[in-house]
Amino acid sequence: MKVLFYALVFLVVAGLAHILSLFAVPKLARGDAFHWLAQDAPIHAVAIVEPSRLRTSTHIDPNFALGVCRYDLSGGPVRIRVPLSESFTSVTFAELGTGVFASVSDRAATGGSLDVVLATPAQAAKIASLDEEDQVVEELRIRAPRLRGLAILSVFIDRPSARERANATLTQARCDQESLPE
């Protein structure tokens, strides 16, 4: 009987330790890509990630120019605008401790730029209520699960000569907080 009891204790504790440690990894990790990208990123402005930093990172495609912007939606929604070039361009939204929650690419762009508004559910509802009925909405709207996170802007460098153009695209990219009318 005692052996059975100990076996049961072992199984329950080992199972719990496995599950808890598995879920703790993303929360406790500090060496993940989102952490080091966030370290160098300004809030509501786009910083271009140094190519030398990309080359020494792990599991990152070296054929991209990357820009990063940290956002905080507590003061209002954030608009990210990247001018379009011929190259594959995308914006990926991620949070520390959880990872990627949304992304958009140039395929979804309508005008000459990839125009994304990131908002909390309440802000998104407010924005939708302000839309006029016959107005065509050209921006993409994304709901953020939490107030703070990262927007990672990527422009594909299909050949070495395209690097400068990709960096120029990122230099023109914007990440601005917008205010909603009361």
Next chain:
Amino acid sequence: MQRIVLVLCILCALIAGISATLRAVTPKSGMVAASLGPWRFAAHIGAPDADPYVRARLFLSGELPVAAGQGYTLRAYEDAEGRTLDRQCTYRLRSPFPTARYFTLTLTDKDGRLLANLVERYSFTSSEIVRAESGAFEIIISPEARPGNWLPTGTATGPFALDLRFYDTPLAATATQLSAASLPRIEKQGCLP
């Protein structure tokens, strides 16, 4: 006495549970990535619904994942015969390649860092590939310079890995349409003496 046994039992269980986690999230773990021939594919790694094993691996590896909906990554540590990829050896990658607007092929060490080499060539994009008239192509991975599409493994020795990334593809994040037959074969051609 009983109390000591119970404490020992709990301690052993904690160690077993945590070591099970560590084993389950290694790069080659079956809990993290599905195998398609030599290629490994971690489903939903760039999506909010990534399972806990994939997510833990993502945060341990430092990887910046290709966001779901934008594309996907295939990773290989072995050749078509299941032998570990060796920087002293020459390999050939041949069509078929899955359809995508772009793909990139990158050589890394086992931790995912770019392979240092004298010509500073770490990766190929689909735009840079030299193709035959039929559109077919092959990529040679070798420590020695080769004509055509050559990626150097550098002068160091040891194992390496291949990262094959596809961007803007019609395939979904689950990539259930992928099969080993639709992916390039990694053929070993010989090694330096």
